Amino acid sequence: MKKAGKAxxxxxxxxxxxxxxxxxxxxxxxxxxxxxxxxxSDPPADTVLEIRKGLQAINPEAAKEFIKLYLSEDEDC
Structure with missing residues:
Protein backbone atom coordinates (compact mmCIF):
# COMPACT_ATOMS: atom_id res chain seq x y z
CA MET A 1 0.00 0.00 0.00
CA LYS A 2 2.87 2.40 0.85
CA LYS A 3 0.49 5.05 2.13
CA ALA A 4 2.80 6.00 5.00
CA GLY A 5 5.65 6.61 2.58
CA LYS A 6 3.56 8.88 0.37
CA ALA A 7 2.27 10.83 3.35
CA SER A 41 9.38 -0.60 2.30
CA ASP A 42 6.40 0.32 4.42
CA PRO A 43 6.87 1.06 8.11
CA PRO A 44 5.01 -1.23 10.52
CA ALA A 45 2.01 0.29 12.31
CA ASP A 46 3.91 0.90 15.54
CA THR A 47 6.61 2.73 13.58
CA VAL A 48 3.98 5.09 12.15
CA LEU A 49 3.49 6.28 15.73
CA GLU A 50 7.25 6.73 16.09
CA ILE A 51 7.30 8.77 12.87
CA ARG A 52 4.60 10.98 14.34
CA LYS A 53 6.63 11.41 17.54
CA GLY A 54 9.75 12.29 15.56
CA LEU A 55 7.87 14.84 13.48
CA GLN A 56 6.25 16.22 16.64
CA ALA A 57 9.71 16.92 18.08
CA ILE A 58 10.67 18.81 14.91
CA ASN A 59 7.41 20.53 13.98
CA PRO A 60 4.05 19.75 15.62
CA GLU A 61 2.15 20.91 12.52
CA ALA A 62 4.11 18.44 10.38
CA ALA A 63 3.10 15.63 12.75
CA LYS A 64 -0.57 16.60 12.46
CA GLU A 65 -0.34 16.79 8.67
CA PHE A 66 1.34 13.37 8.48
CA ILE A 67 -1.45 11.70 10.45
CA LYS A 68 -4.11 13.57 8.46
CA LEU A 69 -2.59 12.39 5.17
CA TYR A 70 -1.96 8.88 6.45
CA LEU A 71 -5.55 8.46 7.58
CA SER A 72 -7.11 10.13 4.54
CA GLU A 73 -9.01 7.97 2.11
CA ASP A 74 -7.27 9.62 -0.84
CA GLU A 75 -4.82 7.05 -2.21
CA ASP A 76 -2.62 9.80 -3.67
CA CYS A 77 -2.45 11.52 -0.26
Missing part, protein backbone atom coordinates in the same frame (compact mmCIF):
# COMPACT_ATOMS: atom_id res chain seq x y z
CA UNK A 8 5.75 11.13 4.81
CA UNK A 9 7.27 12.29 1.54
CA UNK A 10 4.69 15.05 1.20
CA UNK A 11 5.14 16.21 4.79
CA UNK A 12 8.92 16.29 4.53
CA UNK A 13 8.63 18.37 1.35
CA UNK A 14 5.95 20.74 2.68
CA UNK A 15 7.76 21.44 5.94
CA UNK A 16 11.30 21.30 4.51
CA UNK A 17 12.38 18.53 6.87
CA UNK A 18 15.29 16.40 5.72
CA UNK A 19 15.21 12.63 5.95
CA UNK A 20 18.33 12.81 8.09
CA UNK A 21 16.73 15.24 10.55
CA UNK A 22 13.74 12.93 11.00
CA UNK A 23 16.00 9.89 11.37
CA UNK A 24 18.01 11.66 14.10
CA UNK A 25 14.81 12.69 15.90
CA UNK A 26 13.63 9.08 15.77
CA UNK A 27 17.00 7.61 16.72
CA UNK A 28 17.22 5.46 13.59
CA UNK A 29 19.33 5.33 10.44
CA UNK A 30 18.51 7.62 7.53
CA UNK A 31 18.29 4.61 5.20
CA UNK A 32 15.08 3.47 6.92
CA UNK A 33 13.45 6.87 6.34
CA UNK A 34 14.72 6.85 2.75
CA UNK A 35 13.18 3.41 2.18
CA UNK A 36 9.78 4.64 3.41
CA UNK A 37 9.86 7.88 1.43
CA UNK A 38 10.86 6.06 -1.76
CA UNK A 39 8.25 3.36 -1.11
CA UNK A 40 10.84 0.58 -1.00
Missing amino acids: LKRVLEIYSISQNRLAVAMGIGRSAVNNWVNEI
Whole structure:
Protein backbone atom coordinates (compact mmCIF):
# COMPACT_ATOMS: atom_id res chain seq x y z
CA MET A 1 0.00 0.00 0.00
CA LYS A 2 2.87 2.40 0.85
CA LYS A 3 0.49 5.05 2.13
CA ALA A 4 2.80 6.00 5.00
CA GLY A 5 5.65 6.61 2.58
CA LYS A 6 3.56 8.88 0.37
CA ALA A 7 2.27 10.83 3.35
CA LEU A 8 5.75 11.13 4.81
CA LYS A 9 7.27 12.29 1.54
CA ARG A 10 4.69 15.05 1.20
CA VAL A 11 5.14 16.21 4.79
CA LEU A 12 8.92 16.29 4.53
CA GLU A 13 8.63 18.37 1.35
CA ILE A 14 5.95 20.74 2.68
CA TYR A 15 7.76 21.44 5.94
CA SER A 16 11.30 21.30 4.51
CA ILE A 17 12.38 18.53 6.87
CA SER A 18 15.29 16.40 5.72
CA GLN A 19 15.21 12.63 5.95
CA ASN A 20 18.33 12.81 8.09
CA ARG A 21 16.73 15.24 10.55
CA LEU A 22 13.74 12.93 11.00
CA ALA A 23 16.00 9.89 11.37
CA VAL A 24 18.01 11.66 14.10
CA ALA A 25 14.81 12.69 15.90
CA MET A 26 13.63 9.08 15.77
CA GLY A 27 17.00 7.61 16.72
CA ILE A 28 17.22 5.46 13.59
CA GLY A 29 19.33 5.33 10.44
CA ARG A 30 18.51 7.62 7.53
CA SER A 31 18.29 4.61 5.20
CA ALA A 32 15.08 3.47 6.92
CA VAL A 33 13.45 6.87 6.34
CA ASN A 34 14.72 6.85 2.75
CA ASN A 35 13.18 3.41 2.18
CA TRP A 36 9.78 4.64 3.41
CA VAL A 37 9.86 7.88 1.43
CA ASN A 38 10.86 6.06 -1.76
CA GLU A 39 8.25 3.36 -1.11
CA ILE A 40 10.84 0.58 -1.00
CA SER A 41 9.38 -0.60 2.30
CA ASP A 42 6.40 0.32 4.42
CA PRO A 43 6.87 1.06 8.11
CA PRO A 44 5.01 -1.23 10.52
CA ALA A 45 2.01 0.29 12.31
CA ASP A 46 3.91 0.90 15.54
CA THR A 47 6.61 2.73 13.58
CA VAL A 48 3.98 5.09 12.15
CA LEU A 49 3.49 6.28 15.73
CA GLU A 50 7.25 6.73 16.09
CA ILE A 51 7.30 8.77 12.87
CA ARG A 52 4.60 10.98 14.34
CA LYS A 53 6.63 11.41 17.54
CA GLY A 54 9.75 12.29 15.56
CA LEU A 55 7.87 14.84 13.48
CA GLN A 56 6.25 16.22 16.64
CA ALA A 57 9.71 16.92 18.08
CA ILE A 58 10.67 18.81 14.91
CA ASN A 59 7.41 20.53 13.98
CA PRO A 60 4.05 19.75 15.62
CA GLU A 61 2.15 20.91 12.52
CA ALA A 62 4.11 18.44 10.38
CA ALA A 63 3.10 15.63 12.75
CA LYS A 64 -0.57 16.60 12.46
CA GLU A 65 -0.34 16.79 8.67
CA PHE A 66 1.34 13.37 8.48
CA ILE A 67 -1.45 11.70 10.45
CA LYS A 68 -4.11 13.57 8.46
CA LEU A 69 -2.59 12.39 5.17
CA TYR A 70 -1.96 8.88 6.45
CA LEU A 71 -5.55 8.46 7.58
CA SER A 72 -7.11 10.13 4.54
CA GLU A 73 -9.01 7.97 2.11
CA ASP A 74 -7.27 9.62 -0.84
CA GLU A 75 -4.82 7.05 -2.21
CA ASP A 76 -2.62 9.80 -3.67
CA CYS A 77 -2.45 11.52 -0.26
